[in-house]
Amino acid sequence: MGCMRIADVQDDIDHELVSAEKIHAIIEHAAAQASEDYRGKDPLLVAVLKGAVNTLASFSQALSIPCQIDFMSLSSYGSGTVSSGTVTIRQDLSTDVRGRHILIVEDIVDSGRTLAWLVEELKRRGAASVEIFALLEKPARREVDVDVKYKGLEIPDEFVVGFGLDYDERYRNLDSIAVLKPAVYQGEQA
Ligand code: IMP
Numbered sequence: 799m800g801c802m803r804i805a806d807v808q809d810d811i812d813h814e815l816v817s818a819e820k821i822h823a824i825i826e827h828a829a830a831q832a833s834e835d836y837r838g839k840d841p842l843l844v845a846v847l848k849g850a851v852n853t854l855a856s857f858s859q860a861l862s863i864p865c866q867i868d869f870m871s872l873s874s875y876g877s878g879t880v881s882s883g884t885v886t887i888r889q890d891l892s893t894d895v896r897g898r899h900i901l902i903v904e905d906i907v908d909s910g911r912t913l914a915w916l917v918e919e920l921k922r923r924g925a926a927s928v929e930i931f932a933l934l935e936k937p938a939r940r941e942v943d944v945d946v947k948y949k950g951l952e953i954p955d956e957f958v959v960g961f962g963l964d965y966d967e968r969y970r971n972l973d974s975i976a977v978l979k980p981a982v983y984q985g986e987q988a
């Protein structure tokens with residue numbers, strides 16, 4: 799089966815941080831726990847476009863219970879890579895969340911601002927419960943307290959790409975998670 803590996807974008811990558819095997823082990827572990835917790839609850843998995851798409855696809859397939867999925871596109875305004883906490887909805891869910899048990903599936907929690915906003919918004923709409931699975935967390939950059947129930951892997955404060963995560967819309971289809979060479983950013987850092 800073909801897929802884009804680090805070898806295919808070798809010139810841009812400094813080093814691999816999380817292998818494809820490790821990513822899937824993390825997801826399977828969390829999904830097994832969530833399958834127990836949500837049995838009989840018909841959870842709605844919510845992913846924020848576009849970064850969390852790969853994680854949602856793998857996570858939903860690793861669940862052993864029925865679920866529904868939905869997507870939201872959000873933009874948080876701020877300078878460059880720093881999100882300001884002012885979130886606007888670019889594309890909303892198509893599901894009425896009233897009375898639903900929601901599990902937000904996230905690629906990475908950075909400042910936590912987008913996620914904190916989303917949790918409050920879903921509760922405001924009348925969700926019965928709202929929990930979070932995050933594949934990655936950067937604890938060093940956390941600014942807002944968000945309670946991640948299903949934890950993946952904590953990583954250092956480095957900008958990573960792959961498995962849905964992008965730099966300038968590229969590298970999302972890399973099968974592992976990697977740190978880019980500084981040269982890729984040169985002259986492009988906001
Ligand atoms: P925050 O937690 O509101 O600051 O924003 C988190 C979002 O920023 C994530 O869902 C990603 O889309 C993006 N992000 C944060 N850190 C990285 C990274 O290292 N690589 C790629 N995208 C990132």
Ligand code: MG
Pocket residue numbers: 846847848849850905906
């Ligand atoms: Mg995201």
